[in-house]
Amino acid sequence: MLDTSQHPHRRYNPLTGDWILVSPHRALRPWQGQQETPEAEIRPAYDPTCYLCAGNVRANGEVNPAYPGTFVFDNDFGALQPAPHAGAVNIGGLLRAEPEAGLCRVICFSPRHDLTLPEMPVADIRGVVDVWVQEYLTLGARPDISHVQIFENKGTVMGCSNPHPHGQIWAQQTVPGEPAKEGVQQLAYLRQHGRSLLTDYLALELQEGKRIVFENEHFVVLVPYWAIWPFETLLLPRRHITSIEQLTEAEKDSFAAALQQLTIRYDNLFNISFPYSAGLHQRPTDGQEHPEWHLHMHFYPPLLRSATVRKFMVGYEMLGNPQRDITPEFSAEKLRSLPSVHYKLAAN
Amino acid sequence: MLDTSQHPHRRYNPLTGDWILVSPHRALRPWQGQQETPEAEIRPAYDPTCYLCAGNVRANGEVNPAYPGTFVFDNDFGALQPAPHAGAVNIGGLLRAEPEAGLCRVICFSPRHDLTLPEMPVADIRGVVDVWVQEYLTLGARPDISHVQIFENKGTVMGCSNPHPHGQIWAQQTVPGEPAKEGVQQLAYLRQHGRSLLTDYLALELQEGKRIVFENEHFVVLVPYWAIWPFETLLLPRRHITSIEQLTEAEKDSFAAALQQLTIRYDNLFNISFPYSAGLHQRPTDGQEHPEWHLHMHFYPPLLRSATVRKFMVGYEMLGNPQRDITPEFSAEKLRSLPSVHYKLAAN
Numbered sequence A, B: 001m002l003d004t005s006q007h008p009h010r011r012y013n014p015l016t017g018d019w020i021l022v023s024p025h026r027a028l029r030p031w032q033g034q035q036e037t038p039e040a041e042i043r044p045a046y047d048p049t050c051y052l053c054a055g056n057v058r059a060n061g062e063v064n065p066a067y068p069g070t071f072v073f074d075n076d077f078g079a080l081q082p083a084p085h086a087g088a089v090n091i092g093g094l095l096r097a098e099p100e101a102g103l104c105r106v107i108c109f110s111p112r113h114d115l116t117l118p119e120m121p122v123a124d125i126r127g128v129v130d131v132w133v134q135e136y137l138t139l140g141a142r143p144d145i146s147h148v149q150i151f152e153n154k155g156t157v158m159g160c161s162n163p164h165p166h167g168q169i170w171a172q173q174t175v176p177g178e179p180a181k182e183g184v185q186q187l188a189y190l191r192q193h194g195r196s197l198l199t200d201y202l203a204l205e206l207q208e209g210k211r212i213v214f215e216n217e218h219f220v221v222l223v224p225y226w227a228i229w230p231f232e233t234l235l236l237p238r239r240h241i242t243s244i245e246q247l248t249e250a251e252k253d254s255f256a257a258a259l260q261q262l263t264i265r266y267d268n269l270f271n272i273s274f275p276y277s278a279g280l281h282q283r284p285t286d287g288q289e290h291p292e293w294h295l296h297m298h299f300y301p302p303l304l305r306s307a308t309v310r311k312f313m314v315g316y317e318m319l320g321n322p323q324r325d326i327t328p329e330f331s332a333e334k335l336r337s338l339p340s341v342h343y344k345l346a347a348n
């Protein structure tokens, strides 16, 4: 009989409709490949060469204000630009291009160059949540913006080029591939069952318990049944809401607390500043109601066994489909059992 | 008017149905992030500690034979296992798992520890092509194998843990996600047009010329219109054949020559052993005819601007969709104009 803790198997991701390959028996293979370099741990509270620190000059000559909490500005090298261009390419249905308009924003989480989310007080993380809500509202209200992607790349291994705590927003005219797939799946589920897909999924997970990492009054963090990254997690509200603008004041506090608790556990896993890419998925801002959408946040961390050994999504994964070695249940158990106090504060 | 060489735009991938974001104007942003370490260039022809060199002992105690050309064996830490397990999980359609059977094989391309494909004579690369054909046939003939994924991860940055020239095969019971998507798209195209999608696409590319990297009598290498990696290429036969078993002797020689020419140009781009993941996509071995399939090979190299600066597919790419900076046309022009002789042989 299939034992998902031991035998190779495939798992289904109902949010996207994709499958992944799980190879639990492979967790023990030796690793002789590339080693990652963990982030330098000691940073000054202010770095005169950092383009995100308060008072410093950016690439375009602008001077950052002396901001006390968060600070948001247009990305000096944005991948999207607001000015739309007319026209499209379509040669035989095979060479197709369309103009895309949008805006890229940068959000500094704190003026402190030496902090990261897990080291910030919940009240300050709440400040970050407030900026996300405000940016989602402002950008989403624009007629030329149908999707607001809020995300954070943390750590050099995730392509982050500046350790100053910050995230990004890419807001654009069309809905990108991943949220588009999730929208289709969620809509089909809502039509069939009359409840949001993640409402029913969360109920199942709370019943089973074994993939839960953390819960508070309004939010739950779990390793999804279909996680592809070794320590991937999903952070979601208990209540079915379609976007962050519907969060109550109490829920925003709970959200900030859950963010802190999850990222503290991540740092405590290998006693390093834990790298990841994370971001919110929520209702497109195309003017429709989208009752099928259930707000959630994905965390995709690359590390596998230690501070220096990562999972590579390469040949088979690029050409076939994602593959993982350790099971989601194993990862959840690990993360759940870690202390809720950051290792830097716990020391001594 | 939309100028795809300058303005942000989306391009459509007719092989998968996905879109990607292209931001040509972003090519000039400064890079202050992680730097890659190129492979060490000097390696011995035989390494006593390498588990792929002839005569050496592998992890499971087996001794490699004194092979003169290629050498194939079952992966000692395969992600798939032949023994199938009965049963499946399905809880509310949301927690779903299925057993998966399969085999993982390793193919040494040469006994020489110090070579890579671009440094091998065409006759020896032809030997690799022959092994691919044979493995595809043998594995594909098994009733429990519906898909044979042949691929190579080259370079530590692509998760390759041993520089000895080798590739892998993951053969399995079901068709993985990427080829499944390509099958659906190719079938729809064949039904509508009566020709394979890649036949018509190749004709358009040969007409336009600007994305062609290399061509010989039977094969063409190009940077696809929808490429996501900076120097991604597609290698495809001019003739519509569904798998490598249909290649004629002359076509196999041409395939080997095209592989050599492409990988030489890759190495010559930054004068290093150029990392990539590459693999064949072809007809599933599920017993159906699949006339919609058109054999091709994808090359996904991570490097962007230099031997040390790579493209990161992170936050936006993981949560939204892939994004690229330089255009496919720019990359094709670069690769096309490089010398056809390997830099190591050209020197002096």
Ligand SMILES: O=P(O)(O)O[C@H]1O[C@H](CO)[C@@H](O)[C@H](O)[C@H]1O
Residues within 6 Å of the ligand: A311, A312, A313, A314, A315, A316, A317, A323, B153, B158, B159, B160, B161
């Ligand atoms: O070649 P290895 O060591 O088996 O493993 C490598 O390729 C596999 C298939 O693409 C990936 O799953 C691994 O993450 C990668 O490190």
Ligand SMILES: O=P(O)(O)O[C@H]1O[C@H](CO)[C@@H](O)[C@H](O)[C@H]1O
Residues within 6 Å of the ligand: A153, A158, A159, A160, A161, B311, B312, B313, B314, B315, B316, B317, B323
């Ligand atoms: O933060 P940056 O420097 O703009 O860029 C980083 O995040 C972007 C969005 O995920 C990616 O496209 C880049 O490859 C990555 O280096």
